[in-house]
């Protein structure tokens with residue numbers, strides 16, 4: 583698929599590309615998810631592994647920041663996963679931003695319409711997480727179909743230590759610091775009222791593309807606050823109330 587190829591090249595060359603919807607205004611969401619899938623197939627043919635999915639626009643702060651009002655999802659692959667406390671070169675990105683998230687680890691399959699309890703019972707661990715988003719579109723501007731085709735801007739993620747899911751994650755403080763200064767302060771309640779709801783929505787939305795969430799997968803619940811630009815030299819730390827911390831350094 584030609585469009586998947588254009589987005590793949592933009593990613594590999596760290597070079598922004600014009601918004602898809604300008605040239606192909608007829609592309610709808612269904613086709614956008616097919617383009618996303620084609621792009622991921624390219625990555626898997628280069629030996630990347632599928633690790634799970636990420637949810638997007640699960641908080642008002644994110645919807646307002648990007649001017650969209652619908653939930654989306656994207657795929658997480660092995661090259662996107664970064665080492666906790668490690669350094670990532672910003673050369674591989676175009677205009678990276680970072681955002682505070684919560685990750686779930688599944689130990690059971692989830693497919694389609696599931697209850698909150700079923701979703702909770704399918705998770706064996708949770709962790710604080712940081713996601714790097716890097717739209718392949720110029721000026722980080724996109725329509726909903728654009729961003730979906732572009733794997734929902736997903737570009738990198740780092741997970742803190744996995745811990746038991748048997749704790750209240752409905753109102754965790756989420757304080758994201760850069761070089762010791764808080765740049766985004768929020769609560770996990772900003773994620774659909776409770777991050778567990780994001781997992782229910784993930785199962786439902788993935789099923790619309792005939793995909794079930796698999797045991798072993800990671801699901802990112804979506805950012806609790808707006809994203810923050812990431813610059814070389816930045817030390818990023820996400821502090822939570824009782825889920826621990828996660829760190830990342832942005833190198834040359």
Ligand code: OOG
Nearest residue numbers: 638639644734735804805
């Ligand atoms: C799209 C990705 C949104 C989130 O956590 O809400 C997202 C974007 O903002 O570029 O990852």
Ligand code: MG
Nearest residue numbers: 681713804805
């Ligand atoms: Mg995100």
